[in-house]
Amino acid sequence: MTQVLEQLRQRVLDASAQGTPLQLRGGGTKDWYGQVPRGSILDTRDYAGIIDYDPTELVITARCGTPLAEIEAALSEKNQMLAFEPPYFGDGATIGGVVASGLSGPRRAAAGAVRDFMLGAVLMDGHGEVLHFGGQVMKNVAGYDVSRLLAGSLGTLGLILDMSVKVLPKPFAESTRRLAMNQTAAIAQLNAWGGQPLPISASAWCDGVLTVRLSGARAAVAAADLKIGGDQVSDADAFWRDLREQSHAFFASEHTALWRLSVPSTAAPLALPGNQLIEWGGAQRWLQTTAAAAEIRAVATAAGGHATLYGGGDRAIGVFQPLAPAVAAIHRRLKTSFDPSGIFNPGRLYPEL
DSSP states (O other), rough: OOHHHHHHHHHHHHHHHTTEEEEEEEEEEHHHHSSOOOHHHEOOOOOEEEEEETTTTTTTEEEETTTTHHHHHHHHHEEEOOOOOOOOTTOBBBBHHHHOOOOOOOHHHHHOOOGGEEEEEEOOOOOOOOOEOOOOSSSSSOOOOOHTTTOOTTSSSEEEEEEEEEOOOOOOOEEEEEEEEEEHHHHHHHHHTTSSOOOEEEEETTTTTEEEEEOOOOHHHHHHHHHHHHEEEETHHHHHHHHHTTTTTGOOOOOEEEEEOOTTTOOOOOOSSSEEEEEGGGGGEEEOOOOOHHHHHHHHHTTTTEEEEOOOOOOOSSSSSOOOOOHHHHHHHHHHOOTOOOOOOOTTSSSTT
Protein backbone atom coordinates (compact mmCIF):
# COMPACT_ATOMS: atom_id res chain seq x y z
CA MET A 1 0.00 0.00 0.00
CA THR A 2 3.00 2.32 0.32
CA GLN A 3 3.18 2.75 -3.45
CA VAL A 4 -0.54 3.52 -3.70
CA LEU A 5 -0.22 6.04 -0.87
CA GLU A 6 2.65 7.78 -2.65
CA GLN A 7 0.62 7.94 -5.86
CA LEU A 8 -2.23 9.57 -3.97
CA ARG A 9 0.18 12.02 -2.35
CA GLN A 10 1.66 12.98 -5.73
CA ARG A 11 -1.80 13.64 -7.16
CA VAL A 12 -2.56 15.90 -4.20
CA LEU A 13 0.75 17.76 -4.48
CA ASP A 14 0.34 18.29 -8.22
CA ALA A 15 -3.23 19.52 -7.82
CA SER A 16 -2.22 21.86 -5.01
CA ALA A 17 0.68 23.30 -7.02
CA GLN A 18 -1.52 23.86 -10.08
CA GLY A 19 -4.63 24.92 -8.14
CA THR A 20 -6.75 22.33 -9.94
CA PRO A 21 -9.68 20.68 -8.07
CA LEU A 22 -9.85 16.99 -7.21
CA GLN A 23 -13.04 14.99 -6.94
CA LEU A 24 -12.40 12.40 -4.22
CA ARG A 25 -14.30 9.28 -5.20
CA GLY A 26 -14.62 5.67 -4.13
CA GLY A 27 -17.43 3.62 -5.67
CA GLY A 28 -19.30 6.75 -6.75
CA THR A 29 -22.55 5.49 -5.19
CA LYS A 30 -23.17 8.85 -3.50
CA ASP A 31 -22.21 11.20 -6.33
CA TRP A 32 -25.80 12.46 -6.28
CA TYR A 33 -25.47 13.72 -2.69
CA GLY A 34 -24.49 17.32 -2.12
CA GLN A 35 -23.70 19.92 -4.76
CA VAL A 36 -22.59 18.75 -8.20
CA PRO A 37 -19.10 17.16 -7.96
CA ARG A 38 -16.33 18.80 -10.00
CA GLY A 39 -12.65 18.31 -10.63
CA SER A 40 -10.58 15.40 -11.91
CA ILE A 41 -11.43 12.13 -10.17
CA LEU A 42 -9.05 10.84 -7.51
CA ASP A 43 -10.09 7.19 -7.23
CA THR A 44 -9.53 5.76 -3.74
CA ARG A 45 -10.46 2.13 -4.40
CA ASP A 46 -6.87 0.89 -4.75
CA TYR A 47 -6.17 2.04 -1.21
CA ALA A 48 -8.22 -0.73 0.40
CA GLY A 49 -8.17 -3.44 3.02
CA ILE A 50 -9.02 -4.07 6.66
CA ILE A 51 -6.00 -3.02 8.73
CA ASP A 52 -7.12 -4.31 12.10
CA TYR A 53 -10.23 -5.89 13.57
CA ASP A 54 -10.46 -6.99 17.19
CA PRO A 55 -13.97 -8.30 17.94
CA THR A 56 -13.28 -8.29 21.68
CA GLU A 57 -12.50 -4.55 21.56
CA LEU A 58 -15.45 -3.76 19.25
CA VAL A 59 -13.24 -1.77 16.85
CA ILE A 60 -12.46 -2.13 13.15
CA THR A 61 -9.84 -0.12 11.27
CA ALA A 62 -9.85 -0.02 7.48
CA ARG A 63 -8.53 1.96 4.52
CA CYS A 64 -10.86 4.33 2.70
CA GLY A 65 -11.29 2.25 -0.46
CA THR A 66 -12.40 -0.89 1.39
CA PRO A 67 -15.82 -2.05 0.12
CA LEU A 68 -18.58 -1.62 2.68
CA ALA A 69 -19.72 -5.16 1.84
CA GLU A 70 -16.29 -6.49 2.89
CA ILE A 71 -16.49 -4.62 6.19
CA GLU A 72 -19.97 -5.91 6.98
CA ALA A 73 -19.09 -9.47 5.95
CA ALA A 74 -16.14 -9.49 8.37
CA LEU A 75 -18.31 -8.13 11.17
CA SER A 76 -21.12 -10.57 10.45
CA GLU A 77 -18.76 -13.53 10.92
CA LYS A 78 -18.36 -12.36 14.53
CA ASN A 79 -22.05 -11.51 14.91
CA GLN A 80 -21.28 -7.78 14.98
CA MET A 81 -22.44 -4.79 12.95
CA LEU A 82 -22.07 -1.12 12.07
CA ALA A 83 -24.83 0.02 14.39
CA PHE A 84 -25.63 3.20 12.44
CA GLU A 85 -26.79 0.98 9.57
CA PRO A 86 -25.18 2.86 6.65
CA PRO A 87 -26.89 2.84 3.26
CA TYR A 88 -25.05 1.45 0.24
CA PHE A 89 -26.91 3.12 -2.64
CA GLY A 90 -25.02 0.78 -4.94
CA ASP A 91 -22.72 -2.25 -4.95
CA GLY A 92 -19.52 -0.19 -5.02
CA ALA A 93 -19.99 1.59 -1.70
CA THR A 94 -16.77 2.04 0.31
CA ILE A 95 -16.16 2.73 3.99
CA GLY A 96 -14.52 6.04 3.02
CA GLY A 97 -17.74 7.11 1.33
CA VAL A 98 -19.73 6.04 4.38
CA VAL A 99 -17.70 8.36 6.61
CA ALA A 100 -17.42 11.24 4.13
CA SER A 101 -21.17 11.29 3.44
CA GLY A 102 -22.10 10.78 7.09
CA LEU A 103 -25.35 9.06 6.10
CA SER A 104 -27.03 6.70 8.56
CA GLY A 105 -29.94 4.28 8.22
CA PRO A 106 -33.08 3.37 10.19
CA ARG A 107 -31.20 2.43 13.38
CA ARG A 108 -29.60 5.88 13.73
CA ALA A 109 -32.17 7.27 16.21
CA ALA A 110 -31.55 4.40 18.63
CA ALA A 111 -27.84 3.72 18.09
CA GLY A 112 -26.33 7.03 16.98
CA ALA A 113 -24.92 8.60 13.81
CA VAL A 114 -21.73 7.81 11.89
CA ARG A 115 -19.81 10.50 13.78
CA ASP A 116 -20.76 8.91 17.12
CA PHE A 117 -18.85 5.75 16.16
CA MET A 118 -15.72 7.45 14.80
CA LEU A 119 -12.75 6.70 17.06
CA GLY A 120 -9.86 7.79 14.89
CA ALA A 121 -8.87 8.78 11.37
CA VAL A 122 -5.83 9.33 9.20
CA LEU A 123 -6.13 12.28 6.81
CA MET A 124 -4.02 13.57 3.94
CA ASP A 125 -4.25 17.36 3.82
CA GLY A 126 -3.68 19.80 0.97
CA HIS A 127 0.10 19.78 1.60
CA GLY A 128 0.25 16.00 1.13
CA GLU A 129 0.94 15.59 4.85
CA VAL A 130 -0.50 12.51 6.59
CA LEU A 131 -2.21 13.56 9.82
CA HIS A 132 -3.38 11.22 12.59
CA PHE A 133 -6.38 11.99 14.77
CA GLY A 134 -7.95 10.03 17.63
CA GLY A 135 -7.18 6.36 18.13
CA GLN A 136 -8.92 3.05 18.65
CA VAL A 137 -10.68 3.58 21.98
CA MET A 138 -13.58 5.82 23.00
CA LYS A 139 -11.68 8.15 25.36
CA ASN A 140 -8.78 9.17 23.18
CA VAL A 141 -9.32 12.82 22.29
CA ALA A 142 -7.84 15.88 23.93
CA GLY A 143 -8.82 19.06 22.13
CA TYR A 144 -10.67 19.25 18.81
CA ASP A 145 -12.18 15.91 17.74
CA VAL A 146 -11.20 16.01 14.06
CA SER A 147 -12.05 12.36 13.37
CA ARG A 148 -15.72 13.07 14.10
CA LEU A 149 -15.55 16.33 12.21
CA LEU A 150 -14.69 14.36 9.07
CA ALA A 151 -18.01 12.47 9.18
CA GLY A 152 -20.29 14.24 6.73
CA SER A 153 -17.58 16.58 5.43
CA LEU A 154 -17.99 15.14 1.90
CA GLY A 155 -14.24 15.09 1.40
CA THR A 156 -13.91 18.89 1.54
CA LEU A 157 -11.23 18.87 4.25
CA GLY A 158 -8.90 16.27 2.82
CA LEU A 159 -8.49 12.67 1.75
CA ILE A 160 -9.59 10.33 4.55
CA LEU A 161 -7.07 7.49 4.31
CA ASP A 162 -7.89 5.22 7.26
CA MET A 163 -10.62 5.17 9.88
CA SER A 164 -11.22 3.34 13.15
CA VAL A 165 -14.90 2.74 13.82
CA LYS A 166 -16.64 1.34 16.87
CA VAL A 167 -18.87 -1.67 16.18
CA LEU A 168 -21.57 -3.37 18.25
CA PRO A 169 -22.90 -6.92 18.68
CA LYS A 170 -25.99 -7.79 16.69
CA PRO A 171 -29.15 -8.02 18.81
CA PHE A 172 -30.22 -11.44 20.02
CA ALA A 173 -33.75 -10.95 18.73
CA GLU A 174 -35.70 -8.62 16.46
CA SER A 175 -39.36 -8.16 15.69
CA THR A 176 -41.22 -5.72 13.47
CA ARG A 177 -44.80 -4.63 14.18
CA ARG A 178 -47.23 -2.71 11.98
CA LEU A 179 -50.15 -0.56 13.14
CA ALA A 180 -52.70 1.56 11.27
CA MET A 181 -52.90 5.22 12.38
CA ASN A 182 -52.76 8.72 10.98
CA GLN A 183 -49.68 10.95 11.02
CA THR A 184 -50.66 12.98 14.10
CA ALA A 185 -51.35 9.84 16.11
CA ALA A 186 -48.11 8.22 14.90
CA ILE A 187 -45.96 11.17 16.01
CA ALA A 188 -47.66 11.23 19.41
CA GLN A 189 -47.33 7.47 19.82
CA LEU A 190 -43.64 7.40 18.85
CA ASN A 191 -42.83 10.10 21.37
CA ALA A 192 -44.84 8.33 24.06
CA TRP A 193 -42.96 5.11 23.40
CA GLY A 194 -39.70 7.04 23.37
CA GLY A 195 -40.18 7.83 27.05
CA GLN A 196 -40.64 4.19 27.97
CA PRO A 197 -38.08 1.37 28.33
CA LEU A 198 -38.95 -0.22 24.99
CA PRO A 199 -36.22 -1.66 22.70
CA ILE A 200 -37.31 0.32 19.63
CA SER A 201 -34.48 0.34 17.06
CA ALA A 202 -36.31 1.82 14.05
CA SER A 203 -39.62 3.35 13.07
CA ALA A 204 -41.34 4.48 9.90
CA TRP A 205 -44.75 6.00 9.15
CA CYS A 206 -46.13 6.22 5.63
CA ASP A 207 -49.61 6.18 4.07
CA GLY A 208 -51.44 5.66 7.34
CA VAL A 209 -49.26 2.80 8.58
CA LEU A 210 -46.73 2.92 11.42
CA THR A 211 -43.99 0.27 11.35
CA VAL A 212 -41.75 -0.28 14.38
CA ARG A 213 -38.72 -2.53 14.81
CA LEU A 214 -37.79 -3.95 18.21
CA SER A 215 -34.25 -5.22 18.89
CA GLY A 216 -32.55 -6.65 21.96
CA ALA A 217 -32.82 -9.53 24.40
CA ARG A 218 -35.46 -12.10 23.50
CA ALA A 219 -37.49 -11.51 26.66
CA ALA A 220 -37.44 -7.73 26.17
CA VAL A 221 -38.53 -8.01 22.54
CA ALA A 222 -41.30 -10.47 23.41
CA ALA A 223 -42.62 -8.18 26.16
CA ALA A 224 -42.51 -5.16 23.83
CA ASP A 225 -44.38 -7.12 21.15
CA LEU A 226 -47.29 -7.57 23.56
CA LYS A 227 -47.22 -3.94 24.69
CA ILE A 228 -47.09 -2.40 21.22
CA GLY A 229 -49.52 -4.79 19.58
CA GLY A 230 -50.34 -4.54 15.91
CA ASP A 231 -49.47 -7.15 13.29
CA GLN A 232 -46.20 -9.01 12.90
CA VAL A 233 -44.33 -8.15 9.67
CA SER A 234 -42.98 -11.28 8.02
CA ASP A 235 -40.71 -9.58 5.44
CA ALA A 236 -39.14 -7.20 7.96
CA ASP A 237 -35.55 -7.45 6.72
CA ALA A 238 -36.61 -6.52 3.20
CA PHE A 239 -38.72 -3.63 4.48
CA TRP A 240 -35.91 -2.00 6.48
CA ARG A 241 -33.39 -2.65 3.71
CA ASP A 242 -35.67 -0.97 1.14
CA LEU A 243 -36.14 1.96 3.49
CA ARG A 244 -32.39 2.30 4.08
CA GLU A 245 -31.57 2.08 0.37
CA GLN A 246 -34.49 4.30 -0.65
CA SER A 247 -35.93 1.57 -2.86
CA HIS A 248 -39.17 1.70 -0.86
CA ALA A 249 -42.16 2.64 -3.05
CA PHE A 250 -42.35 6.08 -1.39
CA PHE A 251 -39.07 7.12 -3.06
CA ALA A 252 -40.07 6.00 -6.56
CA SER A 253 -41.51 9.30 -7.87
CA GLU A 254 -39.45 10.91 -10.64
CA HIS A 255 -41.65 14.00 -10.96
CA THR A 256 -41.04 15.63 -7.59
CA ALA A 257 -38.04 16.67 -5.52
CA LEU A 258 -37.09 14.57 -2.48
CA TRP A 259 -36.36 16.56 0.67
CA ARG A 260 -35.08 15.42 4.05
CA LEU A 261 -36.34 17.53 6.93
CA SER A 262 -34.63 17.19 10.30
CA VAL A 263 -36.90 18.49 13.06
CA PRO A 264 -37.57 17.83 16.77
CA SER A 265 -39.32 14.49 17.15
CA THR A 266 -42.27 16.21 18.81
CA ALA A 267 -42.87 18.60 15.89
CA ALA A 268 -46.46 18.56 14.68
CA PRO A 269 -47.23 17.36 11.14
CA LEU A 270 -45.61 19.82 8.73
CA ALA A 271 -48.00 21.86 6.61
CA LEU A 272 -46.35 21.21 3.27
CA PRO A 273 -47.82 19.87 0.01
CA GLY A 274 -46.77 16.42 -1.16
CA ASN A 275 -46.24 13.02 0.40
CA GLN A 276 -44.36 12.40 3.63
CA LEU A 277 -42.58 9.47 5.25
CA ILE A 278 -41.49 9.79 8.88
CA GLU A 279 -38.50 8.05 10.50
CA TRP A 280 -36.37 8.23 13.61
CA GLY A 281 -39.21 8.57 16.09
CA GLY A 282 -40.53 11.65 14.29
CA ALA A 283 -37.20 13.47 13.90
CA GLN A 284 -36.66 12.71 10.20
CA ARG A 285 -39.39 13.66 7.72
CA TRP A 286 -38.99 12.72 4.06
CA LEU A 287 -40.99 14.86 1.66
CA GLN A 288 -41.81 14.30 -2.01
CA THR A 289 -43.03 17.67 -3.29
CA THR A 290 -43.01 20.32 -5.97
CA ALA A 291 -43.06 23.12 -3.38
CA ALA A 292 -40.43 25.85 -3.55
CA ALA A 293 -37.24 25.49 -1.53
CA ALA A 294 -37.89 28.76 0.34
CA GLU A 295 -41.28 27.49 1.54
CA ILE A 296 -39.89 24.12 2.64
CA ARG A 297 -36.98 25.66 4.53
CA ALA A 298 -39.20 28.26 6.17
CA VAL A 299 -41.51 25.55 7.52
CA ALA A 300 -38.56 23.42 8.69
CA THR A 301 -36.93 26.40 10.40
CA ALA A 302 -40.20 27.36 12.12
CA ALA A 303 -40.40 23.81 13.47
CA GLY A 304 -36.86 24.10 14.88
CA GLY A 305 -35.06 22.14 12.18
CA HIS A 306 -33.60 22.34 8.68
CA ALA A 307 -34.13 20.89 5.20
CA THR A 308 -31.79 19.17 2.74
CA LEU A 309 -32.50 18.53 -0.95
CA TYR A 310 -31.83 14.84 -1.59
CA GLY A 311 -33.00 14.11 -5.09
CA GLY A 312 -34.60 15.80 -8.06
CA GLY A 313 -35.14 19.52 -8.02
CA ASP A 314 -32.51 22.12 -8.83
CA ARG A 315 -29.28 21.75 -6.87
CA ALA A 316 -28.40 25.32 -7.81
CA ILE A 317 -30.74 26.51 -5.05
CA GLY A 318 -28.36 24.96 -2.50
CA VAL A 319 -28.64 21.36 -1.36
CA PHE A 320 -27.95 22.12 2.30
CA GLN A 321 -29.63 24.66 4.56
CA PRO A 322 -27.73 27.99 4.37
CA LEU A 323 -25.36 28.48 7.31
CA ALA A 324 -25.58 31.23 9.89
CA PRO A 325 -22.74 33.76 9.34
CA ALA A 326 -20.80 32.69 12.46
CA VAL A 327 -21.03 29.00 11.55
CA ALA A 328 -20.06 29.73 7.93
CA ALA A 329 -16.95 31.54 9.19
CA ILE A 330 -15.92 28.45 11.19
CA HIS A 331 -16.37 26.29 8.10
CA ARG A 332 -14.19 28.62 6.03
CA ARG A 333 -11.41 28.64 8.61
CA LEU A 334 -11.43 24.84 8.80
CA LYS A 335 -11.34 24.54 5.01
CA THR A 336 -8.43 26.99 4.80
CA SER A 337 -6.49 25.16 7.54
CA PHE A 338 -6.75 21.71 5.99
CA ASP A 339 -7.00 22.61 2.32
CA PRO A 340 -5.39 26.03 1.71
CA SER A 341 -5.40 25.63 -2.08
CA GLY A 342 -9.08 24.62 -2.12
CA ILE A 343 -8.51 21.47 -4.19
CA PHE A 344 -10.60 18.88 -2.28
CA ASN A 345 -14.18 18.55 -3.55
CA PRO A 346 -14.62 22.32 -3.86
CA GLY A 347 -18.21 23.48 -3.52
CA ARG A 348 -19.54 20.02 -2.66
CA LEU A 349 -20.98 21.19 0.67
CA TYR A 350 -21.45 24.88 -0.04
CA PRO A 351 -20.41 26.88 -3.12
CA GLU A 352 -18.05 29.06 -1.08
CA LEU A 353 -16.14 26.11 0.45
